[in-house]
Amino acid sequence: MAETAASHAHAPAHAEGTNYLNAQKGLMSWLTTVDHKRIGVMYLISTLVAFGLGGTFALLVRLELLGPKKDFLTADQYNQAFTLHGAIMVFLFIIPAVPGALANFVLPIMIGAKDVAFPKLNLASLYVYWAGAIICLSAVLTGGIDTGWTFYTPYSTVTSTSVISMTFGVFVLGFSSIFTGLNFIVTLHKLRVPGMSWFNMPLFLWATYATSVIQIMATPVLAITLVLLIAERAFGLGIFDPTLGGDPVLFQHFFWFYSHPAVYIMILPGMGIVSELIAVHARRRVFGYHAIAYSSIALALLGFLVWGHHMFVAGQSELAGVIFSFLTFFVAIPSGVKVFNWLATLWGGSIAFTTPMFYALSFLFLFTIGGLTGVFLGILSVDIHLHDTYFVVAHFHYVMMGGTVMAFLGGLYHWWPKITGRLYNDGLGKLACIIIFVGFNMTFFTQFILGSRGMPRRYYNYLDQYQPLHAFSTYGSWVLGAGFLLSLFVLMTSLRSGAKAPANPWGGASLEWHTQSPPVTENFPGTVEVKHGPYDFNAEGTK
Amino acid sequence: MKEVKLDGFWLPRSGSTLAPEIDFGWNVAMWLSIFFFVGIIGALVIFVMKYKRRSENDVTSTVDHNLPIEITWTVIPSVLCVLLFLVGFKGFIHAQVAPAGAMEINVTAQRWSWLFTYANGVEKDNMLVVPKGKPVRLIMSSRDVLHSLYIPEFRVKTDLVPGNYTTLWFEATEAGETTLFCTEYCGMSHSDMLAHVKVLEPAEFEKWLSEEASAKAKGLPPEELGKNLYTGKGCNACHSLDGTPGAGPSFKGLFGKEETLADGTTAKVDENYLRESILTPAAKLVKGFPPVMPTFQGQLKDEDVAGLIAFIKAQK
Numbered sequence: 127m128a129e130t131a132a133s134h135a136h137a138p139a140h141a142e143g144t145n146y147l148n149a150q151k152g153l154m155s156w157l158t159t160v161d162h163k164r165i166g167v168m169y170l171i172s173t174l175v176a177f178g179l180g181g182t183f184a185l186l187v188r189l190e191l192l193g194p195k196k197d198f199l200t201a202d203q204y205n206q207a208f209t210l211h212g213a214i215m216v217f218l219f220i221i222p223a224v225p226g227a228l229a230n231f232v233l234p235i236m237i238g239a240k241d242v243a244f245p246k247l248n249l250a251s252l253y254v255y256w257a258g259a260i261i262c263l264s265a266v267l268t269g270g271i272d273t274g275w276t277f278y279t280p281y282s283t284v285t286s287t288s289v290i291s292m293t294f295g296v297f298v299l300g301f302s303s304i305f306t307g308l309n310f311i312v313t314l315h316k317l318r319v320p321g322m323s324w325f326n327m328p329l330f331l332w333a334t335y336a337t338s339v340i341q342i343m344a345t346p347v348l349a350i351t352l353v354l355l356i357a358e359r360a361f362g363l364g365i366f367d368p369t370l371g372g373d374p375v376l377f378q379h380f381f382w383f384y385s386h387p388a389v390y391i392m393i394l395p396g397m398g399i400v401s402e403l404i405a406v407h408a409r410r411r412v413f414g415y416h417a418i419a420y421s422s423i424a425l426a427l428l429g430f431l432v433w434g435h436h437m438f439v440a441g442q443s444e445l446a447g448v449i450f451s452f453l454t455f456f457v458a459i460p461s462g463v464k465v466f467n468w469l470a471t472l473w474g475g476s477i478a479f480t481t482p483m484f485y486a487l488s489f490l491f492l493f494t495i496g497g498l499t500g501v502f503l504g505i506l507s508v509d510i511h512l513h514d515t516y517f518v519v520a521h522f523h524y525v526m527m528g529g530t531v532m533a534f535l536g537g538l539y540h541w542w543p544k545i546t547g548r549l550y551n552d553g554l555g556k557l558a559c560i561i562i563f564v565g566f567n568m569t570f571f572t573q574f575i576l577g578s579r580g581m582p583r584r585y586y587n588y589l590d591q592y593q594p595l596h597a598f599s600t601y602g603s604w605v606l607g608a609g610f611l612l613s614l615f616v617l618m619t620s621l622r623s624g625a626k627a628p629a630n631p632w633g634g635a636s637l638e639w640h641t642q643s644p645p646v647t648e649n650f651p652g653t654v655e656v657k658h659g660p661y662d663f664n665a666e667g668t669k
Numbered sequence: 670m671k672e673v674k675l676d677g678f679w680l681p682r683s684g685s686t687l688a689p690e691i692d693f694g695w696n697v698a699m700w701l702s703i704f705f706f707v708g709i710i711g712a713l714v715i716f717v718m719k720y721k722r723r724s725e726n727d728v729t730s731t732v733d734h735n736l737p738i739e740i741t742w743t744v745i746p747s748v749l750c751v752l753l754f755l756v757g758f759k760g761f762i763h764a765q766v767a768p769a770g771a772m773e774i775n776v777t778a779q780r781w782s783w784l785f786t787y788a789n790g791v792e793k794d795n796m797l798v799v800p801k802g803k804p805v806r807l808i809m810s811s812r813d814v815l816h817s818l819y820i821p822e823f824r825v826k827t828d829l830v831p832g833n834y835t836t837l838w839f840e841a842t843e844a845g846e847t848t849l850f851c852t853e854y855c856g857m858s859h860s861d862m863l864a865h866v867k868v869l870e871p872a873e874f875e876k877w878l879s880e881e882a883s884a885k886a887k888g889l890p891p892e893e894l895g896k897n898l899y900t901g902k903g904c905n906a907c908h909s910l911d912g913t914p915g916a917g918p919s920f921k922g923l924f925g926k927e928e929t930l931a932d933g934t935t936a937k938v939d940e941n942y943l944r945e946s947i948l949t950p951a952a953k954l955v956k957g958f959p960p961v962m963p964t965f966q967g968q969l970k971d972e973d974v975a976g977l978i979a980f981i982k983a984q985k
Contacts, residue, residue, distance in 0.1 A: 201857050201916070202959070274854050280831060281814040281856060286960060368832025374815060375830060408720070410729040417739060439817065440828045441835045444765050451757055455750035459743060465709060466742045472716040474730025479721065487717065494709050498702040505753055507760025508694040511680075511824045514817060514852040578679040578695075580821025582852040585860035589848065591672040633725075663729060 145547065145644040160245035161647055165252050166231030167545065170538075172255065173223040174614075180214035181610065183207045188569070188603040191596045194588050204586045205272040206287070212275030217296050218259055220530055221388065224395035225306050225341075226255065228537050229334045231545060233310060235638040235645060236328050238319030238654035243312040251305035258302060262295030264288075274584060276385070279366035279377040283358055290359055293352040300345040303391070307341030310334055321656035325419070328636045328660040329405075329412060332419040333398025336426035340387045340394075344430070348384035351377065375441055382433035390429040392526055394422055396489070396533030397464055403486035403536050404468050406634045408475030409663040414467035421460035428457050438509045447506060454504040461497050465490065480632070481555030485536025488563045492528025496521060499574065514584075517577025523570045535559070535613060542617060543627030547644040550620035558616055561609030568602025636660035670863050671846045673821045684822035684847060684868075685839040690760040691824040697756055701749065764825070767838035771804035778809070778816040778829045778851070780963055781858040782903030791881040794901025795864040797849060799841055800874035806838040813963060817853035820866055828853050841868040857916055857961055858906040891972070895980025898973055902965065910984055917962060918955050920984040929956045943978050 146163045156164055186207045190199045199207065230248065234241055242248050265271045265288035273282040273289060282289050314335050318327070355377070357363040364370025366377040405412045412418065434442060434450030468490060477483065499521045503509050512518060543549055572595050577583075581592050588596065630639040635658065641650050674682040679699075680692055774797070775786040785793045799805045809818060811829040818837065819826040827837040851862035869877060889897070899905055907916035918928070926938045931954040936942055945952050947969065950962035969977070 201860075205854075205857065205859075272856070278815060278854070281854070284814065285856065368830075374832075408729070409722075409727065411731050411733050413733055414739060415733060417734075438761075439826050441830045441833060444762070447761065448758055451761075452754050455754050456747075458750055459747055462746050463739075463743055469709065469712050469716065470738075472713065472720060474732065475716075475720045476722045476727035476729050477717055477720050487713065490713055491710060494706060498705060501702065501750075501753060502695065502698045505694045505698055505757035505760075507691045507757045507764060508698060509757070510761070510764055510826050511691055511695075511821070513826055514819070575679065579675060580673045580681050580819075580850070582819065582850045582860075584854040587860040589670060589672055664731070 144646060145642065146647045147547070147644055149647045158249075160241070160249050162230050162234050162242050162245065162248055163545075163645065163647075163649075165248050166227050166229075168252055169222065169226035169230055169255070170228075170545075172252075172259070173219050173227055176214055176218035176259070177223070180211050180219055181607065183211035183214065185603055185607055187211055188600040190586070191588075192600045193597070194590060194593055199586075201586045202270075202272065205584075206266075206270040208584060209271050209274050210266065213262065213271070213292060213296070215526075216275055216388075216392075217299050218262065220392045220526060221303060222255060222299075222306070224399065224530070224534055224537070225303075225310070225334065225337060225391075226252070228399070228534070228541060229310065229330070229395060230306070232541055232638050233331060233334060234313060234317065235641065235649050236331055236636055236660075237314065237317060237322050238637050238650065238656065239313065239317040240648045240650075242309045243316055244309050247305050248309055251302045251309070254298060254305065255302040258295045258297075258299035260295075261298055262292055265291035265295065276381060277352075277355065277377075278381075279355065279358070279372075279374045280368065282355060283367045290356050293355055297349050297352045297356075300349045303341045304345050307338035307345075310338040311342070319654045319656060325415070326656065326659055329401035329415065329418050329422075330395075330398035333394045333401070333422045336422040337391050337394045337398075339423075340391050340426050340429065344384045344387040344391075347380060348388075351380040351384065354380075375437070378437055378440055379433070379442075382436045383430075386433040386436065387426075387429040389522075389525075390425050392530050394425060396530035397422065399533040399537035399540070400468060400486050400489050401464075402636075403482045403533075403540055404471050404475075405661050406540070406632050406636075406663075407480050407483040407486065408472055408477045409633055410471055410475030411659075411661045411663065412467070413470035413473070414463070415661070417463055418467050421463050424460040425457065428453070428460070432457055435504065435509075438506060439513050451504060451506045451509075455501075458497065458501060458504070465494060465497070478632075479556070480539075481550075481552050481559060482536045482540040482632075484556050484559040485532050485539065488559060489529060489532040489536065491563075492524050492532060492566065495571075496524030496528055499524065511580075512577060514582055515577035516573040516581045516583055519583050520570045520573035520577060523566075523573070528566060528570070532562075535562075538617070540632070541638070542620070543631045544638055544643050544645070546621060546624075547627050548620045548624035549627050549631065550616050550624055554612065554616045558609050558613035561612060562606060563609075565602050565605030565607070565609050569599050569606055570602070572596075572599040572602065633663065635662050670848045671865065673848060681821040681824075683824075684820075684843060684845075685824060685841055687760075687764050687839055688822075688824045690763055694753075694756045694760050697753065701753075764837070767806040767836070768804045768840075771806040771838055772800070773806050773808055774799075776807045776809040776818060776829070777812060778818070778862075779812040779968075780814065780855055780903075781851070781862040781906050782901070783818075783849070783851075783862070783864045785864075787878060787881075789878065789882050791878060791885060793881070794898075795903070796867065797864055798867045798869060798874065798877060800871045801841050801844050801868050803871060804838055804840045806836060808834055808836050810834050814855050815853045816851050816855050816862070819850045819852040820847065821850070822847045823866075826852060844868050844870050844873075857959075858903070861906045862903070888972070889976075891976040891979040892983055894973065894976030895978070898969070898977055899980055902968075904977075907962070914958075917958055920981050922985060924982045924984070930954060931956050931958075931960075940978055943981060944974055947974055947977060 190197050190204050269288040271287045271292045354365045358365050364372040366372040366374050432454045434446050435454045438447045576595050627643040629642050676682040777784040783795050785797050809829045811831045816829040823839045825837050825839050827835050847866045849864040849866050909919040912919045912921040948966045951960050
């Protein structure tokens with residue numbers, strides 16, 4: 127099905143078999159590399175380790191909730207487990223994973239560039255990520271952390287756990303995120319090859335661009351907030367603690383002013399991946415390219431105006447609640463438009479049942495549920511009942527895990543042959559996707575029912591009436607865990623025994639499929655020409 | 670604790686005058702969601718079956734826009750969103766504005782217990798008793814961290830913020846009992862910070878309130894007072910009576926014991942030790958337990974402390 131990139135590459139300057147993976151050898155060659163592909167691979171390994179760690183804490187939380195009262199964790203251990211699950215998944219996995227690993231790898235190749243605009247800054251962002259991760263995890267060894275990933279004051283001011291190490295770690299991680307965002311924005315502005323106009327870019331890049339804008343604009347607010355919190359804890363400076371003359375609700379405003387836009391840092395890259403998966407694996411020109419591109423930008427901007435919907439019952443003014451609810455409904459529109467466009471792209475396509483397509487279809491199913499249940503929470507009156515219950519927990523897992531994680535895995539399977547030069551067992555890949563899909567719905571659909579029936583979140587103990595649903599959700603988490611392990615197994619075995627990947631295993635039309643797998647260090651052996659758009663699947667050389 | 674009674678598959682029983690309006694919003698959202706879900710996933714399934722790859726040389730559609738369709742699927746959801754906003758707005762304002770003349774009850778939350786104070790001075794710990802068919806307004810604050818008062822059957826929830834008053838109101842429609850939860854994470858025993866809610870017929874409520882007032886005037890024998898405080902102030906969340914250690918030492922056989930403290934010294938558990946530990950819990954911490962107990966200074970009168978000591982003495 128695939129041809130090589132010969133039509134795009136002139137005068138190969140490398141010996142046969144040379145690529146970015148084997149061009150240099152040894153650990154030091156990796157640690158000092160400025161190659162975006164190698165940095166992407168190191169980001170991939172790091173964020174997958176974080177995902178495994180965060181997932182382990184999730185399984186511990188679910189295991190404890192198998193029955194009410196104490197099963198095998200104490201209340202303190204349970205509170206630490208859900209805090210670490212949330213903090214690790216948000217700050218160490220889901221925010222950096224797609225930009226740091228996948229976008230880092232494919233973005234320069236997709237625009238025909240040799241690297242990002244600031245290769246050293248790119249490496250610095252990885253080191254800052256590692257430093258931040260170590261500082262965060264040092265909190266675990268020095269007293270743990272039990273505030274929840276949201277660090278709400280005044281609890282975070284008075285608890286005896288290691289709030290300072292954790293928040294300082296998150297502060298440092300923020301800079302890693304800013305470096306990456308800055309790099310991508312400059313790269314997309316300055317390094318597109320001649321002929322690659324903005325509207326000739328793959329949609330994944332529009333989503334990445336929108337994400338980068340949020341990373342640069344919102345992350346400093348989180349950094350300032352955490353510095354203020356640290357100042358309050360360490361020096362008794364009264365900002366949020368009412369006994370020192372502060373205002374605890376102010377913290378929530380600051381925190382969500384970052385963290386709501388951050389929700390779009392988490393989901394936009396996933397949406398971008400899904401646009402690629404659907405187009406390439408249905409081999410169909412994207413329907414509504416401009417609408418999808420602009421809706422990414424719209425989400426990035428509107429995302430800044432809705433933070434107050436996390437605080438409808440938190441004691442903010444009624445007027446503020448009403449305004450935030452109104453604005454919140456308008457965030458639903460760009461997301462809805464994207465879903466309709468993806469559906470329309472499936473229409474009239476040639477849909478291949480590959481592992482990446484399985485993940486894309488799972489994404490559409492789960493993200494639709496995640497989006498629609500968000501509407502319940504946007505309705506002011508209904509939110510009074512659902513706020514801080516398991517309904518909210520289920521909703522954001524449908525968006526973050528059913529959405530972003532499914533898209534991330536789909537993207538990983540999509541670009542895996544490009545990254546590693548190996549093909550994997552597609553049948554087992556699909557089986558893993560099905561197991562994850564089933565386990566996910568068992569775990570989290572149950573939680574919608576728990577929440578609507580009044581089960582509050584972050585509860586160690588619960589009324590007996592909720593036990594059967596909690597137990598079912600826990601069984602689901604085991605299925606989910608097994609699915610992830612199988613998925614990892616499929617990828618790992620491909621490294622040993624997978625067939626060599628051709629340059630273009632899926633018949634993709636964007637530039638990354640027009641260079642060898644894995645690419646050479648400079649991405650393309652010769653000069654790059656843009657002969658057709660990213661979704662011109664009927665053009666010569668793509669079939 | 671009483672279970673939260675359900676009405677149908679999803680929602681709790683509708684126990685207040687606010688519930689029908691909130692449930693209306695829920696139902697509107699539910700039916701719209703089902704409609705869109707079936708439409709989207711139905712189309713997905715049909716397209717996936719109809720357009721599955723037949724050969725490598727499939728020619729695919731190049732239609733990449735259609736303005737009327739795109740306008741339709743942008744405008745219709747936008748209009749629906751405005752309508753949904755209005756549904757929520759109406760219910761929210763109804764829930765925010767208490768009717769004039771509502772009975773007021775003060776609520777004070779503290780890790781991990783609730784105190785309800787009535788206008789005539791009656792104080793109830795972890796038990797909210799209200800009359801049926803009369804609007805009740807809760808005026809709430811917290812002594813320490815954030816808490817949130819949530820009664821699922823009444824569909825009410827509002828955070829309690831230290832240094833600030835927040836309010837909510839409801840009118841219960843049926844006599845009976847239900848449970849009140851804390852829904853803002855507040856630390857170790859957050860999930861045990863529950864309270865009984867009792868709805869009484871108005872005449873019964875008046876009777877109960879005056880009985881409570883006279884019982885308060887008369888006073889209880891110390892040990893019984895201590896027993897009430899033990900559950901009322903939430904001591905039971907951490908201190909068991911059967912010898913199992915919780916976040917704090919069990920009260921069983923505690924009095925007269927020689928305890929090893931966190932700094933390695935020892936102390937005998939006598940009246941003065943107990944008094945100090947209630948009012949300044951961090952002063953002499955028993956080894957192996959976390960320093961999480963809040964102070965009860967200013968919340969317990971001398972006879973309350975004496976009552977608790979009498980109760981602890983009785984746990985042999």
